[in-house]
Amino acid sequence: MTPVVRAAVDVVPLPADKQAFGTARSKASPVWFTLGHQGLSEIFHPDLSTPATRETRLLVDGKPGQAYTEPADDRSLTFRQRLRGDGWRAEITYVTDPQRAAVLADVTVTAHRPVRLSVEHVPMKGSSEVRSTLPTQPVRQARGTFAVGFGAGVAQAALDRGFHATAKEYARGWHTYLDGLKRPKSADRRLYDMSVMVLAATEDKANPGASIASPSFPWAFGFDRELAPELGPYALVWPRDLYHVSTAMIAAGDTGFAQRSLDFMLREQQQPDGHLPQNTKVDGTPFWQSVQLDETAAPLLLAWQLDRRDKSTVDSLRRAADYLLSYPNAPFSEQERWENQSGYSPATIASVVAGLVCFADLLQRNGEDAAEYLNAADAWQRQVESWTATKTGPYEPKPYYLRLTKDGKPDAGTEYNLGDNNPADIDQRAVVDPSFLELVRLGVKRADDPTVRNTVTVVDQQLKEQGYWHRFTQDGYGETKDGGPWNVPNPVRTYGRLWPLLSGERGEYELLLNQKANAAQRLKEIAATANSGLMLPEQVWNGRGTTSATPLAWTHAQYVRLAWSLDRGAPVERPSVVADRYLS
Template identity: 90%
Template structure:
């Protein structure tokens, strides 16, 4: 038997195959695994695809540095099945199969340096040649490994991908076993300091919490990206995404949902760092939060979304943060909400591509202002101007966004949004995302109106809320899950080709089903004292996990599509609903808002 580890005289540092990113067909965004060490000394994150290592991020989570690194047998990759190698750390194993051969590779990062380590074993029915195919996107990276130059039937050894002079070789010299033990110990210690709810699947819950923790950048505390993936055109369309796809950016909305999940899990430090990041990256002097930023805080997309500006107000209240520095920063955000033209009209609502009056946005803004007012009052300050605006908008949300003349019910129901604050008007707009024609605003519904209930702005048994639930189920529920909104076009074409917006000819695309919406429905059902249905929603989210226990953005026929996977928001919703089930009520529902409007 020939052993990779024994062929030390033939140790080579691989020369990466470098290709310009625009010329490279993008890798699928449905990552099978995502991992990094807990230590800040290892600023490197790996993802696994269907054939081996997918993008590796370095030196931060907004920078994919490599495209893929694959074991080749006789010049060809195998097809991989991915699974956790340790349920309590982000250590993953891939079992690969090819023509007459099998391989098993386990992946970790070296906690002491910027290197990914892969432990390899190969068995073949005939002598085969082994090599490593490594493609970088930007910067420099080296691959080191002990590889036999002659054909072998069996082999065992390690290869490393490192960033910096000699880093790969140093990781290889240390050895996989030593690095893997330290890597696992870091995650075990982290989980030992947290709680676990009774309602959740143990393996998926632990995996979800670790994934959320791993999305935080190491050089920029509190900066947590939406997903380490680049779905569809965001991976190849340089006009749409000149540098990289937006999922590897920080979105205040996603960061809020992740932070509230981490508070429930017992990691308040994560949420505190997230709040500090939000407030450091406010757009001065006006105080609004940018649509998204790189992990260093540099704005990328710059549209105004009022719910994102309200996010730090809500998060600060959950954390009980009312020190002068925090309150002064929050005041800028609250004042911006009051001063924004025609507020609570927003340039964009939470699905990014429409302006108007959105019930979900209005819920966030109202709740955020009431929470901020409470922090002010704890400091002995007058908060009347914020409460006056919140009360007015709470009273008007129905008249702005619930139609009495829509096509789905003779009773009022909430719309996704209205363009003009008149929900009974036949105002038309184009939904975007390759929708060919304009649509009457009264015909577009969205499950996001449930933010009104979750945040304490409206009662769960309010007649308009109940009627909208029925309408949304009729229009958007399919296969046990929900679409984002009527005629959502953010997804693949009918024949499975990737979503894009710069097609040479009009091409219809179709948004699929979002598991995180099952979590939001579960929180609503808890407020109706329907714990059995809420528990079913938790199971529905869990059923969408892939073999590496990564939860997707979208599913079809019960399986994740090639949408962003893992999506931090989906993992956060799983964690938060699990704790809500244990406690019998949504864990981050602000009681101060409930007392003001529902008591």
């Protein structure tokens, strides 16, 4: 059969709600596949910041079918799609070849009448080839394999080896990996194993420690070449996401992943002045370069989790800590963790305070003086409420934490525009955000602190819907009202939907209040958002994932971390040295 290959053009990428994501454990196979609703969607090669193909689909009489995706093996990233069309059905199983840069698809077709089979392949850029053993003549039944390869003869070599042998080696690699890890009692077995494998698969093979946020390109990031010239930014490395994934992997028993992540932060991402950029490509090249102080604090926190006190690490951490102290008007940040506003953010301040205390502990255990870092952390911990909790805002009970203040004056009616297609400015006292719980999770404030409890009540009144939470008041990062894609600038109002990872953060808070049943319910709520391929999304609406980034590594990490926290009865990632300092 001769596959149909469409020329590489600047096409609109497919919807970001991927149904599956896979790769071999082997470094000899620098290729990753995603599955959409009709077959293979973007394939990444030679690294995870480079989508090399747009889609590769089985066509029956020139038309694709609609696919249902499911794991073909609960303990490997092997996936099966069941497709249906007019008078025919097919079953396709996907793996990558552990020995080379090729994706293989094993195909079985059954039809009520003779049908012609072909494979449509659309490269994104560069070169790739498709080879197939499917029949060329009309058939009622067929069995064969097609392969997408990168490099001369790679696809044919993968076919020559055979799908069965390749799939067996592919599965064995993931089985061996999972066999070396632990599994918590609190989690759904299938979703937990899938989450750990997805997290492991987000690490680039040529750049150890570089874990991307998601192998997808939602909304404007998929089609607006001015906003995202190279289809970013989710297929990039964000220090914040990398920290959350790394702490989940520590809990799961893959400490090596976290060690490599810290190395990547400090050797590839850290800039000469000590700060970490907003995100980078997997080779460490900065992409977006706004300053987010919580991301510069991330390696301070991760190094403490790993007890990394060697001279090279401490020297790099010192540059990050010094940057935090010297940043103009710190802990004011150019951007907070939702990345579209500057100001004094409770979540950012929590990260910075905890990061400085953790770094100070590493210094003191090395016999060094840490007074300047502790003095700054203590001062900011004392002032966070005066900077960010309002007594004059429109909600009850008061005082409550705001998403952020522009001026460190939470009782002032300072207005700002939220962006993301919001039509008008808004009083900062009217904007709340569940992210303030970072103060509790990181040990900066008590779980039963009155202002914390007030804010929980306000956030639930303003942001909780359908059992989940919005990021902040009037969040516009999402869809149009009818589910259409987000873009900027866009005269159409857009709406941020509900973020499952926030349920995980609430569960960690509830554990600190000894509300274990509530926390267990949060874990189930995250699990309920998984699609049929067990991929967890960035956003949900009406009980289903939207066309937001899926799988989102941060969501999978939150599922893993909350599961272990439930088993242990307390958040596994909370730095005890911070809690001991401020809460004892």
